[in-house]
Amino acid sequence: MRLILASASPRRRELLTQAGIVFTVETTDIDESQYPGEDPVSYTTRLAREKAQIVLARHPCEHDLVVLGADTTVTLDNVLLGKPTGAADAVVMLRALSGRAHQVVTGIALLSFQKAVTHAETTSVFFQAMTEHEIAEYVATGEPMDKAGAYGIQGGAARFIPRIEGDYSNVVGLPIAAVANLLKSF
Numbered sequence: 001m002r003l004i005l006a007s008a009s010p011r012r013r014e015l016l017t018q019a020g021i022v023f024t025v026e027t028t029d030i031d032e033s034q035y036p037g038e039d040p041v042s043y044t045t046r047l048a049r050e051k052a053q054i055v056l057a058r059h060p061c062e063h064d065l066v067v068l069g070a071d072t073t074v075t076l077d078n079v080l081l082g083k084p085t086g087a088a089d090a091v092v093m094l095r096a097l098s099g100r101a102h103q104v105v106t107g108i109a110l111l112s113f114q115k116a117v118t119h120a121e122t123t124s125v126f127f128q129a130m131t132e133h134e135i136a137e138y139v140a141t142g143e144p145m146d147k148a149g150a151y152g153i154q155g156g157a158a159r160f161i162p163r164i165e166g167d168y169s170n171v172v173g174l175p176i177a178a179v180a181n182l183l184k185s186f
C-alpha cells in the first residue's frame with residue numbers, strides 16, 4: 001500500500017511523520033464554500049473526500065494507492081469559523097472565542113479504488129478571557145492567518161487555552177489515532 005496525503009498543511013505533514021507513517025504529499029485547491037444549512041460534520045467530511053478524490057483521480061493505474069484528505073473547522077454556536085480573511089477578521093473571531101468553549105471538527109477521508117471511509121473527530125477547546133490588548137498582540141504575530149478560527153493551539157494561542165476535551169492532534173489538523181485506526185482496514 002502507498003499513502004498520499006492530499007494536503008498543503010505543514011501541521012498535517014508533521015503529525016503523520018511523528019506517528020511513524022510513511023507517505024508522500026500532493027496538494028489540491030478546492031472551493032471550500034459551505035452549502036446552506038450544512039453542519040460541521042457533513043461539511044468537513046465532504047471537503048476531506050473532495051481533496052482525496054482529486055488526488056486519487058490523478059493516479060488511475062495505481063491500484064495499491066490510498067489517499068488521505070482532511071479538513072479542519074472551528075464551530076461556535078453552530079457557526080463555522082474558517083481561516084480569517086485578514087487581521088480585522090481574526091480579531092473578530094478571537095473576541096468571539098474569548099472566555100468560552102468551542103468545538104474543533106476535523107473531517108478525514110481515506111480513499112482507494114476499492115474502498116472509501118470517512119470520519120469526523122470533535123474536540124472541545126476552552127479559551128480563557130483575552131483582553132483587547134492580548135488579542136491585538138497575538139494577531140500582530142501573523143500566526144492566526146492560515147488557521148481555522150484564527151489561532152494555533154500548537155503556537156502562541158496555547159497560553160490562552162487552559163483545557164481541552166478530546167484529541168489534541170485533531171485541533172492541530174489531523175486526529176492521528178483515528179487516522180491510524182482507519183488505515184489498519186486498508
Ligand SMILES: Cc1cn([C@H]2C[C@H](O)[C@@H](COP(=O)(O)OP(=O)(O)OP(=O)(O)O)O2)c(=O)[nH]c1=O
Nearest residue numbers: 007008009071072147148151152153171172173
Ligand atoms: C484550530 C487550529 C487550526 N489549525 C490549522 C489546521 C489546518 O491547517 C487549518 C485549517 O485549514 P484546512 O482548510 O483544514 O487545511 P489547509 O488549508 O491548511 O490545507 P489543505 O486544505 O491543503 O488540506 O488550520 C492549526 O494549525 N491549529 C489550530 O489550533
